């Protein structure tokens with residue numbers, strides 16, 4: 001008769017009971033058993049050996065209880081369970097996070113959990129999403145092109161009165177854009193959409209980097225720089241025509257980029273669709289916008305679901321959000337993706 005040695009792989013404290021999963025690696029085929037100990041009487045009950053460790057304890061609602069020990073052999077399976085479980089009890093989630101992801105930022109783990117358990121998720125991005133693609137910020141105080149007051153080049157009046165300067169300004173912006181590519185953060189968001197974790201991206205950026213990264217449902221709330229058209233008749237034209245200062249091939253009117261100039265209406269269809277989706281989404285993730293400008297700053301108030309704010313600098317603007325992560329967009333997004341990758345069989 002051989003002595004069976006069962007090692008403890010998972011131990012969980014419940015109300016008056018201790019739940020343990022024990023395992024043995026017999027001929028490279030793991031076998032598991034459940035041991036439940038009544039802490040008052042000391043009585044123990046055993047299950048028969050099974051090959052699925054976590055199925056053994058499913059009936060105990062163990063994710064809402066408190067972990068005491070998790071062995072390496074099971075930790076990645078447990079990670080998948082906790083990341084995909086909808087937690088009502090924040091302290092149980094924190095306890096599992098502490099055990100499973102001791103090295104990870106707890107708020108990033110929480111974002112991964114919210115993302116994986118949300119029914120519908122909308123991502124809203126601003127300038128901070130693009131800065132890591134080394135796209136110069138033409139609107140920053142230092143960045144203003146040739147130190148010119150933005151109103152003189154980014155307003156409809158410039159089309160009539162100052163077209164030379166207008167085309168030079170937007171040519172500089174188009175050329176800056178041609179030298180940039182989406183960064184890893186854009187690609188992760190496109191990947192989340194493909195896997196069904198994200199439903200749509202609404203962006204204040206006009207650079208088209210989300211689309212370039214592969215995102216399909218993109219609402220460009222401030223228009224698109226590369227979308228050149230005739231200001232007079234609306235006919236489409238190529239960026240090269242605009243940069244060469246050519247006239248509209250249809251009516252001879254002035255060409256312009258499809259961005260919203262100061263004082264122009266926001267694109268109604270994109271806004272209305274984005275807003276209704278934001279209102280009904282169960283999760284909104286706002287990335288890289290200072291939230292100083294209407295209507296973006298109203299979003300946390302409009303949303304009925306959970307709200308997350310991710311920005312390099314978090315000022316008082318973050319206080320209305322359910323979860324705030326301070327740091328660079330690319331870094332945080334790719335870290336959250338890594339957390340999801342750690343969970344076995346998840347992504």
Ligand SMILES: [Zn+2]
Nearest residue numbers: 230233248251
């Ligand atoms: Zn025209």
